[in-house]
Amino acid sequence: MDIKSIKKHIRKEIAAQVLKEERFSPDIIKQMTLRILDAAPKDRDYHKLPNDVREKIIEAVSDDFLGFGPLEKVMDDPSVTEIMVNGPQKVFVERKGIKTLSDIEFDDEAHLRYIIEKMLSFSGRRIDEIFPYVDFSLPNGSRINVIIPPLAVGGATVTIRKFLSNIRSVEDLVNLGTIDRRMADFLVACIKGRVNMLFSGATGSGKTTTLEVLSSYIDPQERIISIEDALEIMLRQDHVVRLLTRPSTIEGKGEVTLRDLFRNTLRMRPTRIILGEIRGEEAMDYLQALNSGHRGCLSVIHASSPIDALGRLETMALYAGLNLPAKIIRQQIASGLNLIIQHEQLPDGKRKITHLAQLAGLHDERITVQDIFSHEIDNVDSEGNISGKWKCSGIVPVFYNLFDKSGIKLPKSIFDKD
Numbered sequence: 001m002d003i004k005s006i007k008k009h010i011r012k013e014i015a016a017q018v019l020k021e022e023r024f025s026p027d028i029i030k031q032m033t034l035r036i037l038d039a040a041p042k043d044r045d046y047h048k049l050p051n052d053v054r055e056k057i058i059e060a061v062s063d064d065f066l067g068f069g070p071l072e073k074v075m076d077d078p079s080v081t082e083i084m085v086n087g088p089q090k091v092f093v094e095r096k097g098i099k100t101l102s103d104i105e106f107d108d109e110a111h112l113r114y115i116i117e118k119m120l121s122f123s124g125r126r127i128d129e130i131f132p133y134v135d136f137s138l139p140n141g142s143r144i145n146v147i148i149p150p151l152a153v154g155g156a157t158v159t160i161r162k163f164l165s166n167i168r169s170v171e172d173l174v175n176l177g178t179i180d181r182r183m184a185d186f187l188v189a190c191i192k193g194r195v196n197m198l199f200s201g202a203t204g205s206g207k208t209t210t211l212e213v214l215s216s217y218i219d220p221q222e223r224i225i226s227i228e229d230a231l232e233i234m235l236r237q238d239h240v241v242r243l244l245t246r247p248s249t250i251e252g253k254g255e256v257t258l259r260d261l262f263r264n265t266l267r268m269r270p271t272r273i274i275l276g277e278i279r280g281e282e283a284m285d286y287l288q289a290l291n292s293g294h295r296g297c298l299s300v301i302h303a304s305s306p307i308d309a310l311g312r313l314e315t316m317a318l319y320a321g322l323n324l325p326a327k328i329i330r331q332q333i334a335s336g337l338n339l340i341i342q343h344e345q346l347p348d349g350k351r352k353i354t355h356l357a358q359l360a361g362l363h364d365e366r367i368t369v370q371d372i373f374s375h376e377i378d379n380v381d382s383e384g385n386i387s388g389k390w391k392c393s394g395i396v397p398v399f400y401n402l403f404d405k406s407g408i409k410l411p412k413s414i415f416d417k418d
Contacts, residue, residue: 084160262282339417
């Protein structure tokens with residue numbers, strides 16, 4: 001007896017009755033499923049299903065209509081940080097930085113596409129042959145990317161980066177081993193002292209998580225404006241304005257880009273600007289904001305090191321087409337940006353902030369980048385577990401006076417050389 005066919009039949013029958021029900025709950029789903037099973041023709045042998053199989057069918061159908069189908073359990077599992085669906089038959093999950101193939105399966109491509117449409121319904125975005133890929137977020141803050149055939153050859157591919165509600169303070173980052181105590185105190189002081197910070201790293205290295213944690217230390221009296229392609233950053237203050245880009249219509253009209261929103265933000269009297277990710281010509285507007293008195297800006301960039309982050313920032317600023325010499329752009333970067341927070345996911349799955357690097361001015365047309373704190377690997381054991389420690393270079397930040405101006409008592413002794 002094909003259980004997948006039974007579930008498909010039940011889903012079809014229930015879908016036809018959905019509009020007739022004023023309420024929709026697990027009990028109603030169970031009642032409807034049992035009615036459909038009991039009313040099936042005898043030649044289908046549904047009445048011969050063991051009770052445990054019937055319960056599994058009820059649970060699966062309930063998850064389809066009230067949750068996210070086969071993904072519901074891992075979406076609720078706090079140990080799972082990322083879910084990767086490579087077509088209907090292959091679902092990988094990440095726990096403690098390690099990705100493994102799960103036993104989760106969708107019935108077929110149509111079942112997977114049904115769950116994708118349910119997820120999309122929260123975002124107002126769409127996916128189809130004209131727009132075959134999309135980024136969006138769920139109401140709980142989980143970030144999702146979907147790409148469908150023919151671009152995804154093996155079936156619809158879904159990548160879900162879950163919102164980690166268990167990481168809420170720098171103490172949590174210290175306990176996880178992402179940073180040490182000195183770095184935690186320094187980063188909180190940087191937030192309160194309105195230091196301009198760039199969060200750098202590869203995809204999944206923890207950039208947005210760190211940004212969310214540190215943003216919680218922003219004074220609630222400040223007016224925060226965030227600008228994103230997909231709603232990812234979960235801010236806890238009340239005085240927050242969240243701006244979201246808009247794709248063009250089928251006719252190619254109505255697009256609102258990050259650059260459009262950034263320019264408008266400067267007219268909204270922001271105290272803080274948070275740019276979800278720098279990925280194009282908006283980098284030029286970002287640099288101009290940094291150099292026009294907007295302090296405490298936080299932004300994200302994909303790069304493998306602080307030096308690479310600066311190179312990408314410079315290159316993207318050139319996209320703006322202002323024909324400025326590279327030296328002028330570097331001057332704006334060096335004078336406006338203060339600190340780069342470099343993230344890395346190590347081969348054993350652990351996420352670390354590997355560099356807290358300051359920009360110490362422009363010398364011979366090159367930006368001087370200096371590590372204040374850096375992570376050094378000591379040992380890799382036979383099972384691949386990595387151990388290491390953070391070291392302080394002994395350099396006191398050139399922007400240390402910002403702490404004094406803000407009344408922040410950060411002892412210079414935390415910068416003593418290790």
